[in-house]
Amino acid sequence: MVYKILTINPGSTSTKIGLYHDTVEVFVGNIGHSTKDIAKFTTVIDQFEYRFETITAFLSSKNIKVSDLSAVVARGGLLKPMVGGTYHITASMLDDLKHNRYGAHACNLGGIIADLLAKEGGCPGYIVDPAVVDELAPVARLSGRPEITRKSIFHALNHKAVAKRFAKTINRSYDSLNLIIAHLGGGISIACHTFGEAVDVNNAFDGEGPFSPERAGTIPAKQFADKIISEKLDINTIASLLAGNGGLVAYLGTNDVREVERRIAAGDKQAELVYQAMIYTIAKSIGAAAIPVCGKVDYIMLTGGIAYSEQLTAKLTEYVSFIAPVVILPGENELQALAEGAYRVLIGEESAKEYIQ
Numbered sequence: 001m002v003y004k005i006l007t008i009n010p011g012s013t014s015t016k017i018g019l020y021h022d023t024v025e026v027f028v029g030n031i032g033h034s035t036k037d038i039a040k041f042t043t044v045i046d047q048f049e050y051r052f053e054t055i056t057a058f059l060s061s062k063n064i065k066v067s068d069l070s071a072v073v074a075r076g077g078l079l080k081p082m083v084g085g086t087y088h089i090t091a092s093m094l095d096d097l098k099h100n101r102y103g104a105h106a107c108n109l110g111g112i113i114a115d116l117l118a119k120e121g122g123c124p125g126y127i128v129d130p131a132v133v134d135e136l137a138p139v140a141r142l143s144g145r146p147e148i149t150r151k152s153i154f155h156a157l158n159h160k161a162v163a164k165r166f167a168k169t170i171n172r173s174y175d176s177l178n179l180i181i182a183h184l185g186g187g188i189s190i191a192c193h194t195f196g197e198a199v200d201v202n203n204a205f206d207g208e209g210p211f212s213p214e215r216a217g218t219i220p221a222k223q224f225a226d227k228i229i230s231e232k233l234d235i236n237t238i239a240s241l242l243a244g245n246g247g248l249v250a251y252l253g254t255n256d257v258r259e260v261e262r263r264i265a266a267g268d269k270q271a272e273l274v275y276q277a278m279i280y281t282i283a284k285s286i287g288a289a290a291i292p293v294c295g296k297v298d299y300i301m302l303t304g305g306i307a308y309s310e311q312l313t314a315k316l317t318e319y320v321s322f323i324a325p326v327v328i329l330p331g332e333n334e335l336q337a338l339a340e341g342a343y344r345v346l347i348g349e350e351s352a353k354e355y356i357q
Ligand SMILES: Nc1ncnc2c1ncn2[C@@H]1O[C@H](COP(=O)(O)OP(=O)(O)O)[C@@H](O)[C@H]1O
Pocket: 010, 011, 012, 013, 014, 015, 184, 185, 186, 187, 213, 255, 256, 257, 258, 259, 304, 305, 306, 307, 308, 309, 310, 331, 332
C-alpha cells in the first residue's frame, strides 16, 4: 500500500504545498505572497480563507482529491514550548492556534487548515517539529530582565531536516556535529546546534537577531518603548512593526530579496545600503552563535529562500568563514521533512505525540 501524504507549509511570505507517495515527492508548489497581498489582512487568522483557497486551488490544479489522502501534515504553529516530533492535531491545539495564544504567525494556519482537510478526507492530521521546539541551554534563557524569559521560536523543522541531510552526506550523524545553522527566509533564525540540540537561537518572531525581509530583529529597546508611548501604539501595530512590517518591508516596501537585487542592479543606493546592512546583521548573529561551543564549530550552514542569492551567500561567507567552513543548502527541506514525520507514524515506526496545553 502507498500512503498519500499532503504537506502544507505556510510561511510569512509564501505557502508551500506538496503531495508525497510514502516519502517520495509527487508534486510541490511554492506560492509567493507579496507585501501588498499580505497587507490586505489585519491579522494572521484573517488570512485563513486566502491561504485555504491557495491550497485548494493547487489541489484542484493537480487533480488531488482529499478523499484519496492517507494523512495531511503541516508545519505547526506557535504553541506551548515542546520537544520535537510528530503531533496529533487536537482540539486543545486548535484552540491555542485559533486564539494566537502563543503568538500570531502564518504557520498557525498550517495546523488549522491541515485539520480541516484531514476531517474532510477522513484521515489523520498532524504537525511536525513546530516553530516552538525548545532545546535552549539554561544559560540561554535569561534575558537580563527576570520577568522576561527568552523563548525558542525558530524554523526548527528546516534546521533539523537540513542538518540531518547534510550529516548523511559526510557520513556523520547530526548529533555528533557542532553546527551553526542560519535559516534565511521571510524570518531569519540562527542557532547553535550541539549534540543534536539547538542550545541557543534568536527568537525569530518576537524581535531578536538580524533584521530579515519582514522582521525588525533586535532593535534598541528604549527607543522603541519611547515610540510606543509617544505614538500611543496598540499591540497589533507593535507586533506588526516587529514582524510583518519590519526589515526590508519597512525600509524598501518589499519582502522580496530578488526585487531588492533588481533595484540594486538598476543603481538604487538606498536598496544597496539596506541589503548590505541586513547581511551584516546576519553575519553578526552567526558570529554570536559560535559562543555556546567556544568557537568549536564544524560547519556553518546557510539555508532558506534567500540562500539562493549568490550575492548574499558570497558576502556572508566573506564575513564568517574564519569561524568554520560554510555550506550552502538553499531553499528548505520542510515539505519532505513533514512527509517523513507523518510517514514514520503511519507505518508505526513512531507514535504521534499528544499536545499538552
Ligand atoms: N533565487 C533567489 N534569490 C534571492 N532571494 C530569493 C530567491 N528565491 C527566493 N528568495 C527570497 O527568499 C525569501 C523567502 O524565503 P522562504 O524561505 O521561502 O520564506 P518563508 O518560508 O519564510 O516565506 C523571499 O525574500 C524571496 O525573495
